[in-house]
Amino acid sequence: VKNLLKVALGIATSIGGFLEVGSISTAAQAGASYGFQLVWAVVLATVLVMFLVEMSGRLAACSGHPLAAAVRERFGFRFQVVPLVAETVLDGLVLAAEVGGVCIALHLMTGVSARWWAVPVALGAWLLLWRGTFGAIENGVSLLGLLAVVFVLAAWRLHPPWTEAARGLVPSLSAEDPARYSFLAVSILGATLSPYLFNFYSSGAVEDEWDETHLGVNRATAVLGMAFGGVMSLGILVTAALVLRPRGIQVESYHQAALMLTPVFPFWGFVLFAVVLGVACFGAVLEIALNMAYLQAQSLGWDWSENLRPKDDARFSLVYTVALALSASLMVLGVDPLRLTLLAMSLTVIVLPLIVVPFLVIMNDEKYLGEHRNGLLGNLVVLGITLLGFLLAVVAVPLQVAGGS
Amino acid sequence: MFLVRDVLDKQLLDVNRTRMGKVDGVVLGVGSSHPPRVVALETGPVTLLRRLSPRLAVLLERLEKRLGIEDARPLRLGPEQVLRVDIDVQVAVNAQETRAFAWEDWLRRRVVERIPGSGADE
Numbered sequence: 320v321k322n323l324l325k326v327a328l329g330i331a332t333s334i335g336g337f338l339e340v341g342s343i344s345t346a347a348q349a350g351a352s353y354g355f356q357l358v359w360a361v362v363l364a365t366v367l368v369m370f371l372v373e374m375s376g377r378l379a380a381c382s383g384h385p386l387a388a389a390v391r392e393r394f395g396f397r398f399q400v401v402p403l404v405a406e407t408v409l410d411g412l413v414l415a416a417e418v419g420g421v422c423i424a425l426h427l428m429t430g431v432s433a434r435w436w437a438v439p440v441a442l443g444a445w446l447l448l449w450r451g452t453f454g455a456i457e458n459g460v461s462l463l464g465l466l467a468v469v470f471v472l473a474a475w476r477l478h479p480p481w482t483e484a485a486r487g488l489v490p491s492l493s494a495e496d497p498a499r500y501s502f503l504a505v506s507i508l509g510a511t512l513s514p515y516l517f518n519f520y521s522s523g524a525v526e527d528e529w530d531e532t533h534l535g536v537n538r539a540t541a542v543l544g545m546a547f548g549g550v551m552s553l554g555i556l557v558t559a560a561l562v563l564r565p566r567g568i569q570v571e572s573y574h575q576a577a578l579m580l581t582p583v584f585p586f587w588g589f590v591l592f593a594v595v596l597g598v599a600c601f602g603a604v605l606e607i608a609l610n611m612a613y614l615q616a617q618s619l620g621w622d623w624s625e626n627l628r629p630k631d632d633a634r635f636s637l638v639y640t641v642a643l644a645l646s647a648s649l650m651v652l653g654v655d656p657l658r659l660t661l662l663a664m665s666l667t668v669i670v671l672p673l674i675v676v677p678f679l680v681i682m683n684d685e686k687y688l689g690e691h692r693n694g695l696l697g698n699l700v701v702l703g704i705t706l707l708g709f710l711l712a713v714v715a716v717p718l719q720v721a722g723g724s
Numbered sequence: 725m726f727l728v729r730d731v732l733d734k735q736l737l738d739v740n741r742t743r744m745g746k747v748d749g750v751v752l753g754v755g756s757s758h759p760p761r762v763v764a765l766e767t768g769p770v771t772l773l774r775r776l777s778p779r780l781a782v783l784l785e786r787l788e789k790r791l792g793i794e795d796a797r798p799l800r801l802g803p804e805q806v807l808r809v810d811i812d813v814q815v816a817v818n819a820q821e822t823r824a825f826a827w828e829d830w831l832r833r834r835v836v837e838r839i840p841g842s843g844a845d846e
Binding site: 382384388391392395396397399400446449450619620621622623628629630631633634636637686687 | 728732733734735736742743744745746748767769772775776810811827828829831832835836837839841842843844
């Protein structure tokens with residue numbers, strides 16, 4: 320029973336970590352602008368994230384080394400410094416976007432301008448990291464993250480036309496504004512595949528002292544957790560397609576996105592959207608800030624654990640402190656969180672091969688994985704989708720930037 | 725064993741398996757009577773940065789001097805101190821008794837312990 324509980328908790332954790340500002344806003348935009356046409360992008364991204372999350376957990380369970388540490392050890396510092404810098408910058412942008420998401424949620428609830436919330440939000444997150452332990456943070460984030468199930472409920476109650484939705488499983492090029500359509504597809508991939516997720520997950524497995532007996536738990540968590548997470552993203556996309564699209568509402572700000580729940584939950588819809596957005600983004604703020612500390616510590620060989628008190632882990636604690644301070648200042652300066660999110664998501668896809676290719680090499684290294692090395696199928700699926708995403712991004716991002724959004 | 729593949733950039737563990745940095749550099753000794761041999765493994769931010777840019781490493785060294793972290797100069801571990809080399813490199817020292825935590829100690833004393841709730845007052 321205890322083991323079953325563990326699996327359930329693990330799955331809840333990964334669902335909770337799945338939805339954040341990126342997946343909420345990209346799925347809402349996709350549904351509002353293109354109906355069910357981008358369902359395939361959510362499904363493809365979910366399959367890829369399942370494979371990658373399973374791999375990062377397996378790496379940590381078999382070798383005791385999280386992803387960032389393994390890349391430095393296997394490829395050397397002169398190579399690793401490139402993905403390290405890229406991921407640090409990306410994490411910083413996404414962190415600022417998530418802080419922005421929480422601020423917007425608070426703004427929707429209180430009417431007080433979002434910029435005023437940046438400092439209190441960052442301070443609150445910092446306090447939790449400074450005082451909290453890994454387990455408390457992980458479980459708190461995930462249980463609250465389950466609130467996002469309201470989107471699935473909403474989609475269900477709107478009685479979607481299933482055959483039409485299923486047709487979205489097959490990729491097709493949209494006739495209206497194909498540049499924006501491809502850009503959104505790229506953003507959906509980027510939102511689901513945030514690099515912080517893999518490193519955070521493998522760091523968590525090390526924090527929880529996984530070994531080879533956890534491989535089953537790991538597989539169940541990765542597949543079921545990510546599948547549920549994907550279903551929630553689809554819930555948002557379908558709801559947006561059925562509520563926003565017929566009314567001609569394009570999601571250019573979170574105020575417009577917040578309307579999507581009102582037809583289903585007339586009185587509470589607006590507040591509910593704000594609460595889910597706020598909770599999901601706040602969870603992501605904690606995870607990303609922590610991941611930035613993990614990245615530095617693991618790359619440079621420091622002793623690290625969120626379970627140590629700050630005085631016993633000074634460098635580690637200062638990394639997330641500085642990261643939170645910088646991201647909050649971006650928001651105070653008045654950067655638009657929605658635009659920042661989309662920028663960060665599309666950059667993610669461009670950077671992704673730099674992170675995934677070394678990852679794959681390590682997953683085939685006997686020294687780290689022993690007999691649990693990757694199979695051919697895993698290698699091919701991950702490499703294929705990553706390169707596909709990269710090609711799409713290289714074409715779509717410049718088009719979108721040139722066209723202006 | 726290949727130095728670059730099997731030793732450089734590996735995680736350094738002390739006798740208690742505490743992580744104490746990575747193998748940031750390998751020091752070779754060249755003599756006329758014998759082939760080059762490993763004199764020491766080095767760990768420390770200056771050694772690491774020197775591999776990217778010697779100029780930045782000099783700047784970091786100056787910064788350490790100005791902040792009074794003299795102890796931060798790279799720590800050298802002789803080959804006789806190496807216990808084990810696999811995906812980690814374990815050495816027969818107690819990290820707390822070396823310079824490995826110079827920056828950590830400085831940041832703890834000068835910054836972290838001054839922030840409430842760091843655990844310093846417990």
